[in-house]
Amino acid sequence: xxxxxxxxxxxxxxxxxxxxxxxxxxxxxxxxxxxxxxxxxxxxxxxxxxxxxxxxxxxxxxxxxxxxxxxxxxxxxxxxxxxxxxxxxxxxxxxxxxxxxxxxxxxxxxxxxxxxxxxxxxxxxxxxxxxxxxxxxxxxxxxxxxxxxxxxxxxxxxxxxxxxxxxxxxxxxxxxxxxxxxxxxxxxxxxxxxxxxxxxxxxxxxxxxxxxxxxxxxxxxxxxxxxxxxxxxxxxxxxxxxxxxxxxxxxxxxxxxxxxxxxxxxxxxxxxxxxxxxxxxxxxxxxxxxxxxxxxxxxxxxxxxxxxxxxxxxxxxxxxxxxxxxxxxxxxxxxxxxxxxxxxxxxxxxxxxxxxxxxxxxxxxxxxxxxxxxxxxxxxx
Amino acid sequence: xxxxxxxxxxxxxxxxxxxxxxxxxxxxxxxxxxxxxxxxxxxxxxxxxxxxxxxxxxxxxxxxxxxxxxxxxxxxxxxxxxxxxxxxxxxxxxxxxxxxxxxxxxxxxxxxxxxxxxxxxxxxxxxxxxxxxxxxxxxxxxxxxxxxxxxxxxxxxxxxxxxxxxxxxxxxxxxxxxxxxxxxxxxxxxxxxxxxxxxxxxxxxxxxxxxxxxxxxxxxxxxxxxxxxxxxxxxxxxxxxxxxxxxxxxx
Numbered sequence: 001x002x003x004x005x006x007x008x009x010x011x012x013x014x015x016x017x018x019x020x021x022x023x024x025x026x027x028x029x030x031x032x033x034x035x036x037x038x039x040x041x042x043x044x045x046x047x048x049x050x051x052x053x054x055x056x057x058x059x060x061x062x063x064x065x066x067x068x069x070x071x072x073x074x075x076x077x078x079x080x081x082x083x084x085x086x087x088x089x090x091x092x093x094x095x096x097x098x099x100x101x102x103x104x105x106x107x108x109x110x111x112x113x114x115x116x117x118x119x120x121x122x123x124x125x126x127x128x129x130x131x132x133x134x135x136x137x138x139x140x141x142x143x144x145x146x147x148x149x150x151x152x153x154x155x156x157x158x159x160x161x162x163x164x165x166x167x168x169x170x171x172x173x174x175x176x177x178x179x180x181x182x183x184x185x186x187x188x189x190x191x192x193x194x195x196x197x198x199x200x201x202x203x204x205x206x207x208x209x210x211x212x213x214x215x216x217x218x219x220x221x222x223x224x225x226x227x228x229x230x231x232x233x234x235x236x237x238x239x240x241x242x243x244x245x246x247x248x249x250x251x252x253x254x255x256x257x258x259x260x261x262x263x264x265x266x267x268x269x270x271x272x273x274x275x276x277x278x279x280x281x282x283x284x285x286x287x288x289x290x291x292x293x294x295x296x297x298x299x300x301x302x303x304x305x306x307x308x309x310x311x312x313x314x315x316x317x318x319x320x321x322x323x324x325x326x327x328x329x330x331x332x333x334x335x336x337x338x339x340x341x342x343x344x345x346x347x348x349x350x351x352x353x354x355x356x357x358x359x360x361x362x363x364x365x366x367x368x369x370x371x372x373x374x375x376x377x378x379x380x381x
Numbered sequence: 382x383x384x385x386x387x388x389x390x391x392x393x394x395x396x397x398x399x400x401x402x403x404x405x406x407x408x409x410x411x412x413x414x415x416x417x418x419x420x421x422x423x424x425x426x427x428x429x430x431x432x433x434x435x436x437x438x439x440x441x442x443x444x445x446x447x448x449x450x451x452x453x454x455x456x457x458x459x460x461x462x463x464x465x466x467x468x469x470x471x472x473x474x475x476x477x478x479x480x481x482x483x484x485x486x487x488x489x490x491x492x493x494x495x496x497x498x499x500x501x502x503x504x505x506x507x508x509x510x511x512x513x514x515x516x517x518x519x520x521x522x523x524x525x526x527x528x529x530x531x532x533x534x535x536x537x538x539x540x541x542x543x544x545x546x547x548x549x550x551x552x553x554x555x556x557x558x559x560x561x562x563x564x565x566x567x568x569x570x571x572x573x574x575x576x577x578x579x580x581x582x583x584x585x586x587x588x589x590x591x592x593x594x595x596x597x598x599x600x601x602x603x604x605x606x607x608x609x610x611x612x613x614x615x616x617x618x619x620x621x622x623x624x625x626x627x628x629x630x631x632x
Contacts, residue, residue: 040591058502065428066502097508098487098501107484110595131490134600135591137483145607149561152614156558160565160610171573172580179584197570205562233387241383248492249582257578265574268567275563305400309407309451310528311567312396314521316411317443318571318609320418321517325487325510327422329496332503337423346385351574353388356411360395360404 022150026143033136037079040110044133045075045087047107058094062334067095073103075111077125082113087125098329101132108133156205163204167197171264186252190260194223194267201271211278214373218274218366219267225365226270226358227263230350243346258347266355269315270362276307277366278373285374296371304363315355319348403451410451417442418517425505425513432509433473436516440469447524457535460627461527464620468523469516472612476512479604486511489598491582511601519609522568523616530557530620538628546629553621561614568609576602 011019037044051072058066073089089111093100103109113127149157174193178186198219206212234242244254281300285291323344330340396404421439425432444465448458480486487507488496534553538544544552579602583593593599 042591060500060502062500062503064500064503066504068502094502096487096501096503096505098503099493101484101486131595132484132597133595134483134485134597135594137479137485138594138600138603141479141483141604141607145610148611148614149565152554152617153558153561156561157614160562163562163566164569164610167569167573175580175584179581201566205566229391230388233391234384237382237384237387239384241385247578248495249578251582251585254578257581261574261577263574264577265571267574268570271570272563272567301399305403308396308400308404309410310447310521310525312392312407312411313414313447314525314567315571316414317418317521318518318568319575320415321514322575322605324422324425324514324517325507328425328505328510329488329499329501329503331423331426332505333499341419348575349385350388353385353392355571356392357388357395360392360399363399 029139030136030143033139036135040079042110042130043080043082043113043127044078045089045109045111045127046078047073047075047103047105047109048086049074049105050091050103053090062332064332069093069095069102071103074124075109077111077113078108082125085125087111087113087127089127089129091129098325108136159204163201166200166204170196170200186256186260187263190263191224194263195220197264197267198271201268202275206275206279210373210377211275211282211370214278214282214370215271215274215366218277218362218369219271221365221369222270222274222358222362223263223267225361226266226354227259229357229361230262230354231259241342241346242350243343245343247347258351262351262354265319265351266315266358269311269355270358273304273307273311273359273362274366277304277363278370281367281370281374293371293375296374297367300367300370301363304367308360308363311359312352312356315359316352319352319355320345323348407451410446413446413450414443417446425510428504432506432513433477436513437469437473440516440520441466443520444524447521448528452528456627457531457624458528460624461524461531461620464527464531464616464623465520465524467623468527468612468616468619469520471615472519472608473512473516476515476608477508480508480511480515483600483604485597485601485604487597489596489601491579491596491598515605515608518572518605519568519612522564522609522613526557526560526564526613526616527620529560530617531624534621534624535628544629546625549629550621550625553624554618557617557621561617564613565610568613569606572602572606572609 053070053072056068058068069092071091071093073091075087075089077083077085077087091103093102109129110131110133111127111129113125146161149161153160170193174189178184178189198216202212202215202219206215244258247254247258250257277300280303281296284296284299326344327340330344331337393408396408398404400407417439421435424430424435444462448462452458530553533556534549537552538549579598583599
């Protein structure tokens with residue numbers, strides 16, 4: 001208790017003000033998201049009571065055993081004309097839950113109401129479930145995320161959050177421009193976007209200084225070069241081995257979407273490598289201002305070697321892991337392993353490999369750009 | 382020639398050129414990690430094995446490969462290894478809870494059309510598979526943060542062995558803060574890149590804001606990004622504390 005009191009008194013006014021603002025924001029948004037029913041046009045029902053009606057054992061063509069349950073649900077309409085009335089719903093869910101969920105009292109659902117059943121006013125409404133209301137969970141997660149980052153990272157954590165938010169808004173805006181402008185290539189939009197992303201993120205993370213300039217130049221050179229290499233490889237091999245059939249959510253030319261995704265996806269990792277290279281080389285230089293360029297190169301290359309493995313791993317796992325549910329579903333539906341892998345992993349693997357190429361290329365590029373900036377600084381005295 | 386084969390060859394040549402022996406080792410590590418991932422996915426097909434436990438085993442193997450194979454077995458990699466595992470255990474627990482509440486497991490309605498010919502009743506718990514996806518997406522970054530903190534902390538300790546546990550811990554957290562921004566950025570952009578198609582899809586089909594924030598797919602993707610950020614930042618004090626605890630023997 002005493003420790004906490006001491007901690008509290010040691011906080012500056014600015015910090016206390018910031019905490020208060022944060023807590024007020026947190027409370028208002030949480031209250032809002034729990035009572036925002038009237039902002040939705042679709043009827044929302046809150047589950048009051050569930051009853052298990054029946055269980056069926058299912059065995060599919062591939063001898064997969066599963067159980068399917070039927071739930072009878074009593075829920076209360078929370079918005080619109082029927083507000084306050086009860087509704088009767090049925091929910092079917094399986095124990096695997098690939099496309100269904102078990103509902104519990106307190107869950108909120110978007111429903112559609114059957115109006116022909118509404119002849120007698122006292123009778124309960126009936127309807128079907130359309131979607132689960134998830135906004136409150138998303139908000140809670142966003143707050144947990146922000147509190148963790150602020151608690152651990154403080155100022156740097158705040159900058160990481162700002163950087164994420166600014167980049168997300170920028171990306172969304174760039175896509176709006178792309179969709180509303182006829183005849184503009186997604187790659188052009190993403191190239192302009194990439195320059196902005198890099199400049200904003202690196203300035204936010206690292207401040208205005210020579211290290212950041214060197215990192216920006218290295219990032220841009222590294223990403224564009226790796227994109228060029230990937231493009232050339234795809235041209236030369238006429239894209240053999242890439243299975244676009246399984247690419248999801250496609251409303252636009254898929255090659256373009258794939259290339260643009262690859263581009264943006266590797267940007268963060270390349271930035272990380274570039275900034276690590278430039279800060280550590282500048283660090284060595286500042287510690288030993290008289291160091292020879294050769295020695296600087298050697299220590300830079302050593303750092304590069306150290307980060308190469310883990311950085312390529314990060315990208316690799318970030319990309320491949322998203323395919324796990326699809327892979328399991330494919331395999332469980334009796335598809336052979338080779339077919340499953342080539343169908344649902346080829347694009348992710350290509351992305352990971354291209355990102356890896358970008359990371360490795362950025363090591364020498366970052367090395368030479370930083371040394372160029374070090375030399376410039378030295379010449380200036 | 383196959384695109385993937387050519388890209389793999391280019392990556393291998395570049396890694397050996399730039400990194401020499403260590404580069405070749407790093408390349409091999411990617412291969413081993415891929416093998417581990419495949420093995421675990423194959424094992425997940427057995428309904429009697431728990432996907433969460435399988436994921437944990439995969440994480441142990443992957444951290445071993447990334448830490449002990451690329452580097453050596455020494456005090457800093459061992460510390461990084463244990464910090465990674467502790468972070469993973471804590472994360473796994475909370476991820477399963479949140480996934481269950483938010484009902485974001487499995488496939489969304491946008492995906493289900495193309496899967497219509499498949500049987501979805503396959504007897505595998507998709508809530509746990511979903512938790513596995515989130516952990517596996519972040520494991521690379523968590524290992525990276527752990528070793529990036531443990532290694533300079535050991536340097537600091539070797540330079541002044543009289544340092545107190547608390548001071549060393551603070552130094553570790555401050556190193557962690559510096560890498561937090563870039564590590565989080567790496568993951569954010571990787572996810573943005575993967576979800577680009579989805580974002581264009583939402584915009585092209587003019588989803589309303591309400592539809593987007595409640596859709597299963599969007600929630601699943603966003604919650605993955607947020608967990609990645611939480612995992613990376615949670616790992617910082619954990620690693621700093623474990624390193625300080627093991628290195629400084631207080632009387």
